[in-house]
Amino acid sequence: MKFIYHPGLRSWIIMLFVVVSIGGLVLLNSFLQNQQRQIEKDLAKLNFAEELREFHFTQPEDSLRARQIMDTFSQAKGVMSFTLSRSRMYSSFFLLLIIVASIVVFMILLSRIINPLRELQKATDEVRRGNFSVHLPETGIHEIKLLKSSFNTMGRELEAIQKRLLVAEKEMIWKDLSRVLAHEIKNPLTPIQLAIQRLEERYQDDPETVIKILPDSIAVIQQEIENLRLLAQDFSNYARVTQARKELFDPAQSIEEICRSYRDNRKLDLDLEPDHQINFDPTHFYQIITNILQNAMDASEPDKPIAISLTHERDFVIISIRDQGSGIDAEDLHRIFEPYFSRKSKGTGLGLALVKKLCEINGAIPRVKSKLNEGSEFILIIEEAP
């Protein structure tokens, strides 16, 4: 595995500190040390006392005076030499102390900047996960305090917005649900009502012949009651799905079996690679395939074939169901997996929502491609069992 190091803010600041601050001090120290060494060399060349000793003084007081001058000069030279040596030693010693102290101070300051930034990063992650109640203690240096305060305010505002959005969303869902339910219940109720009215009118006008239209009317009523039952079942199915009972099976075989019952009425082109295994809830798989297949049949003319293929790519099984129907408007494409969204004259809008939900709990990915008036392709990406 190739490891690429991306230096963060802290690394850049440390590098800058080392190069500019410590590097500068070391250079300055080196310059001063060189100067001191040069002075030492120059000092060693001053042999004034030796030169003065060569003089022969005739007067004893001159000799005494010369001796005093030599002593003073020698002491001055000795003290200067010592002071230079000491300053060379102490400059490096104090440089070490300054570097250690500045590193300590720098690391403390850096931690007071970096640690709150890390806290902010963690808090931002929490917000990204949807936890808007995260609160940061407003401590640290002034700018960091301001930043944390702004973050906390943003969190509170986001939380309030989220609550308002949840309320609005719930309201919208209930409105949509009420509309769909009213529409779907009203549809079967009208034929039922008409059948009963017909029976009632006939019974009032000609009671003898009621028996003639009775079977037809009962059939209509029974059919529409069945439709109502299916509608209730759809809602019930969608609400009930919570977990998958996964099993290993060959998806090609399962698709073959599902398509068998549809083949009498529709032309289905199957191209299924055999011998792949998936770990999936078989009931959910059946529901997903039948829902997509039913949609494909609803969207296309009866004479247009529906192509179903099963291939594999790396560790994934790819199932494609392609129709040559009316297609889906690009604007609607991102909404088709939403509950209660439907452009069909019949339907609850729960079919594809159920497909998405079942895919999610089985770890599959549903995809859709569509072109208006050319058709749609639903793709399922399922991990192949090892």
Added chain:
Amino acid sequence: MLETLSAKVMAGLVSLSMFLFSTYTGNDPQLSSIRATMGRSYLQLNTRLEHAFDNDFPELFKSGTTIPVHFRLEIKSKKQVHWSKQYTNSSRYDSSTGFWSVSQSAASRSVKFSSYQQMIAAVAELDCSIPYESNWGDVNVKVEAWLPTVSFDKMDRKVNLMVLWNYQRPVAKASYNLRKPL
């Protein structure tokens, strides 16, 4: 104890800082192994300072001020200190004659040198006779050397010469059984 520890820490820090940031080396004084010879009633001990005056000292030794070098000799067995004494070698330069006068308190003598190297050899040496008793038995001998703070009266300055030794106090140790001949 605390003073010794702080001196060692200081010496370590100074050495580290000079190693990192300076071409200045100072001196790294060490005492040679103690040589001992046994007389009838005297123990003759000898050691010398090595690498103690390699750098920075010539101008100080030529300054005309007396430069002392102190030694402390300690002889002790497990529980008892039998001998503890401080000896001092010192050197003073006479600028009018160009000679160094070296005195060695251990040998109670004073010698004059015209050569700097000879003067350094004399100042660096500790050679002393200790009256001993054989019942001291197994003894540990320890010699420690250090430099004092010296006053330059004409300059009105005091300087701590230990700076030039990087605050290191060289120590030499040896163990002897005085019941047997060495």
